[in-house]
Amino acid sequence: MESQKPYINLHTHRKDCAEHTLNLFNCLIPEGVPEDQPLFSAGLHPWHADKISLEQLTTLLTTYASDPRFLAIGETGLDYQVAVQKELQIAVFMRQIELSRDLKFPLILHCVKAWEDLIRLTHQHTTPKILHGYNGSRELTIRLLDNGFYFSLGKQTMQGSSKFEKALSIIPLSRIFCETDDADLPIHLIYQQVAKLRGIPLPDLKEEIFSTFSHLFGKRHSQENITSHV
Ligand SMILES: [Zn+2]
Numbered sequence: 001m002e003s004q005k006p007y008i009n010l011h012t013h014r015k016d017c018a019e020h021t022l023n024l025f026n027c028l029i030p031e032g033v034p035e036d037q038p039l040f041s042a043g044l045h046p047w048h049a050d051k052i053s054l055e056q057l058t059t060l061l062t063t064y065a066s067d068p069r070f071l072a073i074g075e076t077g078l079d080y081q082v083a084v085q086k087e088l089q090i091a092v093f094m095r096q097i098e099l100s101r102d103l104k105f106p107l108i109l110h111c112v113k114a115w116e117d118l119i120r121l122t123h124q125h126t127t128p129k130i131l132h133g134y135n136g137s138r139e140l141t142i143r144l145l146d147n148g149f150y151f152s153l154g155k156q157t158m159q160g161s162s163k164f165e166k167a168l169s170i171i172p173l174s175r176i177f178c179e180t181d182d183a184d185l186p187i188h189l190i191y192q193q194v195a196k197l198r199g200i201p202l203p204d205l206k207e208e209i210f211s212t213f214s215h216l217f218g219k220r221h222s223q224e225n226i227t228s229h230v
Contacts, residue, residue, distance in 0.1 A: 005203075005206045005207055005209075005210040006020050006021055006022045006206075006210065007020060007021040007022070007178070007187045007188055007191060007206065008021070008022050008024070008177065008178070008187075008209050008210060008213050009021055009022065009023045009024065009178070009179055009180055009187040010024050010108070010130065010132070010152045010177040010178065010179045010213075011024060011026050011041070011075065011108060011132045011133075011152055011154070011177075011179035011180075011181055012024065012025060012026060012179060012180050012181065012182075012187075013025075013026050013028075013181065013182045014180065014182070014184070015034065015036065015037065018186055018187060018188070021187055021188075022039065022213075023037070023038075023039065024039050024040065024041055024071055024072070025037040025039065025040045025041070026040070026041050026042075026043075026074070026075060026108070027040050027041065027042040028042075028043075028045055028048065028075075029042055029043060029044045029045075029048070029051070029052065029057065029060060030044075030048070030051050030052050030056075030060075033064070033067075033069075037069065038069060039069050039071055040069055040070060040071070041070070041071055041072035041073065041074050041075070041108050042060070042061065042064050042070065042073070042074075043061075043073050043074040043075050043076035043096055043108065044057050044076060044092050044096065045075055045076065045077075045110060046076070046077055046078055046079040046082070046084060046089045046092070046093065046110060047079060047082055047084060049084050049085075049088045049089050049091075049092040050084060050085075050088060054091065054092065054095050057092065057095060057096070058095065058099065061073060061096070061099050061103070062099070062103065065103040065105065070105070071105070071106070071217050072105050072106045072107065072108050072130075072217070073096050073099060073100045073103075073105050073106070073107055073108070074096070074106075074107050074108025074109060074110070074130075074132070075108045075109065075110040075132055076092070076093055076096040076107065076108070076109065076110065077093060077109040077110035077111045077114070077118060078090070078093055078110075078111055078112070078114035078117055078118055079110060079111070079112040079113070079114065080112065080113040080114045081112045081113050082112075090117065090121070093121065094121060097121060097122060097125060100125070100127050101125065101126060101127060104127060105127060106127050106128035106129070106130060106216055106217065107122070107125070107127065107128070107129050107130065108130050108132050108152070109122075109129060109130060109131045109132060109149075110132060110133070111131060115136075115140060115143075119143065119144070119147055122147070123147065128150060128216045129147075129148065129149050129150065130149070130150040130151070130152050130177060130216075131144065131149050131150070131151055131152065132152040132154070132179060132181065133152065133154050133155075133156060133179070133181055134151040134152060134153060134156075135153075135156035135157070135159075135161065135164045135167075136164075136167055137163055137164075137166075137167055138163075138166045138167045138170065140167070141167040141170060141171060142170070145170070145171065145172075145175070149175070150175045150176070150177060150212070150216075151171055151175055151176055151177070152176075152177040152178065152179045153168070153176065153177070153178055153179070153190065153194055154178070154179045154180060154181045154183065154190060155180070155181065155183040155185055155190070157178075157190055157193050157194060157197070158185070158189070158190070158193055165197055168194070168197055168198070169197075169198070173198070173200070173205070173208045173209075174208065174211075174212055175212070176194065176205075176208070176209065176212070177209060177212070177213070178190045178191050178194060178209065191205055191206065191209075
């Protein structure tokens with residue numbers, strides 16, 4: 001019998017409502033939050049680090065923190081492949097790390113070519129840290145596991161990269177999420193691919209991810225509350 005647990009799409013920029021799926025809609029600050037989204041995360045992306053001031057960012061995230069639909073800060077992080085000044089990216093990221101700690105929300109992270117700084121800046125961090133769109137090497141994955149990160153897997157999982165598949169094989173199921181990000185791809189296909197690569201039945205993966213989700217986000221939202229959005 002198929003698991004009754006819903007699919008969890010941990011990070012999406014699309015508003016589609018696939019059946020039996022819980023979508024965590026990602027709101028890119030300074031865009032506002034769409035009224036019709038039952039759950040959302042919000043953060044200042046490193047690409048947009050110069051769009052608003054740190055004070056404005058703090059006010060916005062503090063306001064979101066009292067919205068029952070708000071589940072996480074992000075995506076935020078570092079991207080050293082873009083032209084936005086590193087110092088500014090770090091300042092904006094650090095502010096969101098502090099807010100995540102003070103307001104007690106998990107972080108959803110974007111990281112490109114900035115792993116050393118990301119690990120250093122989040123080293124002492126106490127709320128959950130989830131890397132989105134992850135497709136790193138086995139060596140990097142070992143370091144990130146040691147540093148307590150969670151991994152959200154998306155369209156990169158479908159590309160058949162043997163390098164990434166080696167990395168995926170060592171991530172405990174309790175540290176895995178799935179996401180569609182901006183891709184027009186049903187979330188169940190990503191679940192199917194991850195289940196296949198790990199050699200486990202799909203219902204087991206659904207159970208596992210739902211349990212991790214409830215564990216990380218359930219402090220603010222009881223399981224009943226979460227499933228009522230499906
Ligand atoms: Zn995204």
